[in-house]
Amino acid sequence: MVSNSSYRKSFIDSSIKLARHYGFQGLDLSWVSANTSTDMSNMGVLFQEWKGAIDLESRNSSRTPLILTAAVQYSPNLGSARFPIDSIKQNLNWVHVMAYNFHMPTLSKLTGAQAALYDPSSNTNADYGIETWINEGLSADKIVLSLPFYGYAWRLVNSADNSIGAPATGPDITEEGDMSFKEIKRYISTNGATVMYNATYVVNYCSIGTSWISFDDVEVVKIKVSYAKKRNLLGYCAWEVSQDDNWVLSQAAAGQEDNKNGQNNKRVLVIILTTTAAVILLLGILMYYCYIRFKMLKSSKGKVNSAKDSKNKRNSTAAGDFNSNSPNLIVYNLTDIEVATDNLSIENKLGEGGYGPVYKGVLQDGHEIAVKKLSKTSAQGFEEFKNESTNTCRTKALTTIFLILLDGLLWIGKNVIFTKDGLEANTERIVGTRGYVPPEYARRGIYSTKSDVYSFGVLLLQIISGKKVSILYGENDDISLLDYAYKLWKDDKGMNFMDPSLDDTFSSCKLMTCLQIALLCVQETPNDRPTMLEVSSMLKNEATCITIPKKPAFSRLPDENEQNKSAMHLEVCSVDDATISEVVAR
Numbered sequence: 001m002v003s004n005s006s007y008r009k010s011f012i013d014s015s016i017k018l019a020r021h022y023g024f025q026g027l028d029l030s031w032v033s034a035n036t037s038t039d040m041s042n043m044g045v046l047f048q049e050w051k052g053a054i055d056l057e058s059r060n061s062s063r064t065p066l067i068l069t070a071a072v073q074y075s076p077n078l079g080s081a082r083f084p085i086d087s088i089k090q091n092l093n094w095v096h097v098m099a100y101n102f103h104m105p106t107l108s109k110l111t112g113a114q115a116a117l118y119d120p121s122s123n124t125n126a127d128y129g130i131e132t133w134i135n136e137g138l139s140a141d142k143i144v145l146s147l148p149f150y151g152y153a154w155r156l157v158n159s160a161d162n163s164i165g166a167p168a169t170g171p172d173i174t175e176e177g178d179m180s181f182k183e184i185k186r187y188i189s190t191n192g193a194t195v196m197y198n199a200t201y202v203v204n205y206c207s208i209g210t211s212w213i214s215f216d217d218v219e220v221v222k223i224k225v226s227y228a229k230k231r232n233l234l235g236y237c238a239w240e241v242s243q244d245d246n247w248v249l250s251q252a253a254a255g256q257e258d259n260k261n262g263q264n265n266k267r268v269l270v271i272i273l274t275t276t277a278a279v280i281l282l283l284g285i286l287m288y289y290c291y292i293r294f295k296m297l298k299s300s301k302g303k304v305n306s307a308k309d310s311k312n313k314r315n316s317t318a319a320g321d322f323n324s325n326s327p328n329l330i331v332y333n334l335t336d337i338e339v340a341t342d343n344l345s346i347e348n349k350l351g352e353g354g355y356g357p358v359y360k361g362v363l364q365d366g367h368e369i370a371v372k373k374l375s376k377t378s379a380q381g382f383e384e385f386k387n388e389s390t391n392t393c394r395t396k397a398l399t400t401i402f403l404i405l406l407d408g409l410l411w412i413g414k415n416v417i418f419t420k421d422g423l424e425a426n427t428e429r430i431v432g433t434r435g436y437v438p439p440e441y442a443r444r445g446i447y448s449t450k451s452d453v454y455s456f457g458v459l460l461l462q463i464i465s466g467k468k469v470s471i472l473y474g475e476n477d478d479i480s481l482l483d484y485a486y487k488l489w490k491d492d493k494g495m496n497f498m499d500p501s502l503d504d505t506f507s508s509c510k511l512m513t514c515l516q517i518a519l520l521c522v523q524e525t526p527n528d529r530p531t532m533l534e535v536s537s538m539l540k541n542e543a544t545c546i547t548i549p550k551k552p553a554f555s556r557l558p559d560e561n562e563q564n565k566s567a568m569h570l571e572v573c574s575v576d577d578a579t580i581s582e583v584v585a586r
Contacts, residue, residue, distance in 0.1 A: 026067025044084030074129030099126035121554035151215025457521025466499030
């Protein structure tokens, strides 16, 4: 229909006539099968002609123009096809982003979060889709997040293996596994099942024998509504309201703001009654404080000036042997620093620590620098600054980063208390930063000392590559950072993975060794990962046998014959044990 101009005109005219006849406020297009470049091009033309006809009808009838919207996929990019975003921006009032049907039992033999808000292992999730729509040019105030009032049921291969990503044979309970929220709640009530919540994906699920159901309950709906508000989306809608169970999901979504207003009203009276008394009391305290402060400042002014002169004198003396102690240091004058950091502007501020704020700067020769400024409230001073500068100059920065991280994680790993054989713990509420969460924790809530090893491996891959874990890589931009690192390492192209700005020529810790260690840390099975002590040993010892890693966790690379676990790969990897300082737990 859309490929023929006369067919489009007939469709447009009849749709407007139908909407006016029944008193509709607008029209919504749901073309879910569009998946080619030709389809998308025709869709853009349809929107343009449709909007023009609506405006013309409005002028001729002196009536309010009809609203024109469309239901679209969770992401604007569908392989080689791309939604006509420019036409959508110009002609539609908004779009309904269908953030569901990510995993279905008719298509996947693994259980999955059918409407995941997040997903640590792939970009098939609502948050990624919303972010992509916005990055492609569609403003947030033209996006409506669709909430599914239904779920899917899988039949498990093994009832004991009932986490997200568990093997399944296909649909269960219904022919295609689809169940309305009303049917799901009735099924749960009849069988006495316990509803689980996974905060990594933001999804509810339950298992009854070999039946496994993924759906959105009240808790998830509230979180998604809150997400839509935080992202400043136009709103949210349900598909479909008739599948709700006694309006509980609808009330959960609509009641978010009402509950907040009700609580605020109850507090108004208390606030009014206490404000007057509090103001009077504070004024009295303030007047007394000002009086005492004035007397103290007057008496201590002379002492402060004297102490300041003494401190400046000590700093000047200490600076005298700066270059003699550390000949590799380069000293810059204040003018150079101000030019490099744009007078220490807030736009260049990177963060702040105990010493003071840190600013990013660019010298006239193009070198990027970080500038620390001593804050007035800092307990540190010139001596601490000198020690840090000389120590940094005498150590290898890349190795130092790894060892600081390792020392901290070693201490944490030795001091975590578990209740299950002292090795691991279980939780039903899965939380954590996406991309750093190991598979056993994301899927089954199992946390152990090997969980930190996985997170360290991901962090190490990012450090040596300068790449983000949240972005896809490869020739077709379709594989994760972990898979990308493994593929290059396996093809003996590991140096292509490295950040070009890193140079390990004079470092005892080689980048390729770091890559191999990082890949061992991100193995799918916890038993295949080294302990943090073993990681530390591999980085510090001069001759260490390092196991050849298998495919990383969450891998989507084709299956292959894994190499024998006993196969060993010799690498020289050492760190000067004569370190300047050693991190000790306090």
